[in-house]
Amino acid sequence: MSYNCIVIVREVWDTRDLTGSVLADNGSIKDSMLTRFEPEDMNALEMALRIKDEHGGKVTAFSVGTPKQVDVLRECLYRGVDEVVRVDAGASSLGTQAAAQLLADAIGKAGQYDLICVGVTVADGESSMLGTHVAGKLGIEQVSYVDAIEEIGEGRVVGKRGIEMGYEYIEAPLPALLSVGVALVEDDPRTPRSAKAMLKLKAKKAEIPSADVDASAVTSPVSIAGREAVPERAVESKDVAAEDETALKSMLDDVLKGE
Amino acid sequence: MSAEDTVKVDAIVVGGGPGGLAAALTMAQGGLEVILVERGEYAGSKNVGGLFYGTILNQLIPDAFKQAPIERTVSKRSITYLGDGTHMSLTFGADAWSQPPYNNTYVVHRAQFDRWLASQVEEAGATLLEGMVVDGLIYEGEGAGRKAVGVQLRGDEAFYADVIVLADGANCLVSEKVREELAMPGGKIKQEYAVGVKEIISLPKETIEARFNLKDNEGVAYDFLGVPFEGLIGGGFIYTAKDSIHLGSVARIESLVESGFTPSGLNDRFKQHPAVSRLIDGGELLEYSGHMLPEGGYDAIGSLTANGVMIVGDAAGLLNMSLYKEGTNHAMESGMYAGQAAVAAKEKKDYSRSGLALYEEKLAEGIALKDVKKYKDLPDILTSAPELLSLYPKKINQLMVDYFTVNAEPKAVTQKAAMKNFMKDMSKIKLLRNAFKARKLM
Amino acid sequence: MGKILELTVEDKLYTTKYETDSRSHIKVNGDLCRTCSSKPCLRFCSGDVYKINPSEPDQVTVNYENCLECGTCRHGCPFNAIDWQYPDGAMGVKYRYG
Structure with a gap:
């Protein structure tokens, strides 16, 4: 029995090791800010690819909007998905609800599927609930924090979730949407499964089809109404020698007093 | 690997800096099928620069300066001798430099600029393969007839091409290997290198404009010599970006080793000179970087063409280390000529050393090599x-x-x-x- | 972080962005290091990669995660004891300004 899996992938700001101000004078995000393939979505992609490896079938990746720096769909092709679909977001940036609606429309038109995988916590805070909303709009079951697939078959999927002192297993009927957690990730998914230049070349040259959905039909009443910078708090750094117990104590006191 | 999986194109470029990008652009514009392989995650991610001369850029992409991510245009240059608590400068500015095309002299953030240039090259039809390492070339034949036919990628894959342009920069592991493997004659002297470090220091736009007496997008390129660099073959520089300052020091490796300074320590000495420290006062470090510069000059340049191979840019040693500090423009010029030679070679279907001779002929007629030659005694x-x-x-x-x-x-x-x-x-x-x-x- | 004039090289490297690989792209030949008394690698490296091994003072440790990939060590080591290769694709230093 083979399975058709869908993965939803996102390009997000790379918020690691930030230095200096993120915003330019005009309030937009600076050119020096990099983006990356949302690593949690990459875990979801890895989950789908493993199902394909084990049971056969195909993996299709969906992404909303035009790429800024990293074309996550081409990256998906490079990492081994069979098909990709770009969902046009129109001119403005979308709220979570609107993006979910467009994705649900596009997925609904893409034919039969068994499983949708998506990363659970996303650096772009506002879109962390994207998977949940897509499931809601498609009318399918959704399970959060699925860290691994334990079993799939006979119209059901059993997910494994790491919990305090052990695991729990969650069963859901297919088709289902799984928000993929990170508790059981063994390998760093950043390392491509097949680091092949050939695949990269093919991915570079591939035509990326657009979903047949109407972005203008989806209104997004949520938008960023403005930005305000919080003045930076001046922090006086102090050097305390590790051997100097009195100084260490007074530093601790200061910390406890909240100074 | 099956035959249908074999990748064979007209040209492969190794390295996505200005030299490689100019070569890829020229070849793509000339109708060649081109793959450019860059080891960084994106073109520019390994590159360090600051001052950019745009004559070739504006030739390859008309009015490029209007769309490229340029931080400031240079309207004022100076040389400063730093003494013990003293300083003496010679500053020159021209009103014309504040008008398009701004004397073709710009301050850029190379990581952003090269990435933009790469996008232009892709638009022209070349394929960029980023995040891929070329470990060496693949050859056919023996002796004088030995020719390069492809590149060996890390991870046991190979791509094939009629001609390969090596643009692997100052730290050119591939070019060095190929020179040996194809017995390409070296220069009169061994290549010599300097190491440079740079700090990008953030300061409010208004502060920069007030401190350097600038308006709008005007900027400065200041060079420094003297006491902080005592006993060294080296100097320092300050370039103004939009809301940050490039501050760096360069020194010949062997002189640095003798002096006992670390590159970072040398930059600190420079930075702490009272004539310099006041320019960056209150700034915050955004990025620290290091890079090497080939400073052997004209006499260190060897043969740049072999069967199926051309070497361009810093890998070729085409850097003018005089006060002009011109490297990127030379790289682009050599890349452009290599590209033109490849296009001509395709027409003749001759990719041998003599078939690619046009590259070194054009180079000899061009500006880059003449300039490097003019300063050949400098080292x-x-x-x-x-x-x-x-x-x-x-x-x-x-x-x-x-x-x-x-x-x-x-x-x-x-x-x-x-x-x-x-x-x-x-x-x-x-x-x-x-x-x-x-x-x-x- | 300290004031701009007082930054240590560690402070500076903290601002540089890296994609750190799990294995080193730099190998040193410890037998050669043993014979080297001047150890110029402690000074010429722009990224402070080479440091004295505290438990074996005639050896150096290689903090390859700091490497700015300038290549100075390939020319500065008098014994050619440093084998420096390009890090794997997309790994290593990743300049945002450059």
Whole structure:
């Protein structure tokens, strides 16, 4: 029995090791800010690819909007998905609800599927609930924090979730949407499964089809109404020698007093 | 690997800096199928620069300066001799430099600029493969007929091409290997290298404009010599970006090792000079970077063409390390010629060394090589007359201090004393000889 | 972080962005290091990669995660004891300004 899996992938700001101000004078995000393939979505992609490896079938990746720096769909092709679909977001940036609606429309038109995988916590805070909303709009079951697939078959999927002192297993009927957690990730998914230049070349040259959905039909009443910078708090750094117990104590006191 | 999986294109470029990008662009515009392989996650991610001369850029992409991510255009240049608590500058600006095309001199953040240039190259039809390492070339034939036919990628894959342009920069592991494997004749002298470090220091736009006396998008390129670099073949620079400052130091590796300074420590010395520290006061470090520069000059440039191979840019040693510090533009010029030679070679279906001879012919007629040739004695001069970079600047500063010191003596007495002090420890013959040598620095 | 004039090289490297690989792209030949008394690698490296091994003072440790990939060590080591290769694709230093 083979399975058709869908993965939803996102390009997000790379918020690691930030230095200096993120915003330019005009309030937009600076050119020096990099983006990356949302690593949690990459875990979801890895989950789908493993199902394909084990049971056969195909993996299709969906992404909303035009790429800024990293074309996550081409990256998906490079990492081994069979098909990709770009969902046009129109001119403005979308709220979570609107993006979910467009994705649900596009997925609904893409034919039969068994499983949708998506990363659970996303650096772009506002879109962390994207998977949940897509499931809601498609009318399918959704399970959060699925860290691994334990079993799939006979119209059901059993997910494994790491919990305090052990695991729990969650069963859901297919088709289902799984928000993929990170508790059981063994390998760093950043390392491509097949680091092949050939695949990269093919991915570079591939035509990326657009979903047949109407972005203008989806209104997004949520938008960023403005930005305000919080003045930076001046922090006086102090050097305390590790051997100097009195100084260490007074530093601790200061910390406890909240100074 | 099955036959249908074999990748064979017209040209492969190794390295996504300005040289490789110019080559790829020229070949793509000439109708060749081109793959450019870059080891960084994106073109520019391994590159460090600051001052960018855009004559070739604006030739390859008309009016590129209007769309490229340029931080500021350079309207003012200066050379400063730093003494012990003193400084002496020669500053020059021209109104015309504040008008398009801004004297073709720009300050850029290379990581962002190269990435933009790469996007232009992709638009022209070349395929960029980023995040892929070329470990060496693949050859066919033996002896004089031995030719490069492809690149060996890390991870046991190979791509094939009729011609390969090596643009792997100053730290050119591939070019070095290929030179050996194809027995390409080297230059008269061994290539020499300098190491540079740079700090990008953030400051409010208004502060930069006030401190450097700039308006709108005007910027400066300041060069520094003297006491912080005493005993070194090296110097420092400051370039103004929009809301940050590039501040860096460059020194010949062997002189640095002798001095006992680390590259970062040397930059600290430069940064802490009172004439410099006030320019960056209150700034915050955004990024620290390091890079190498090939400084052997004209005599270190070897053969740049072999069967199926051309070497361009820093990997070819095409850097003018005089006050112009021109590397990127030379890289682009050599890349452009290599691209033109590849297009011509395709028409003739001859990719042998003689088939690609057009590259070195064009290079010989062009500006880059002529400029590097003009300064060919520079490495020698700097090594043989270290006074030029240390003793004389110090002396001249002292002369100025003595000359301008306001005291109760008559001016004639002050000036005579100043001159006497200036000539102390200075060999007149050596001074004359060095003055003659110094002529070649300009 | 300290004031701009007082930054240590560690402070500076903290601002540089890296994609750190799990294995080193730099190998040193410890037998050669043993014979080297001047250890110029402690000074010429722009990224402070080479440091004295505290438990074996005639050896150096290689903090390859700091490497700015300038290549100075390939030319500065008098014994050619440093084998420096390009890090794997997309790994290593990643300049945002450059």
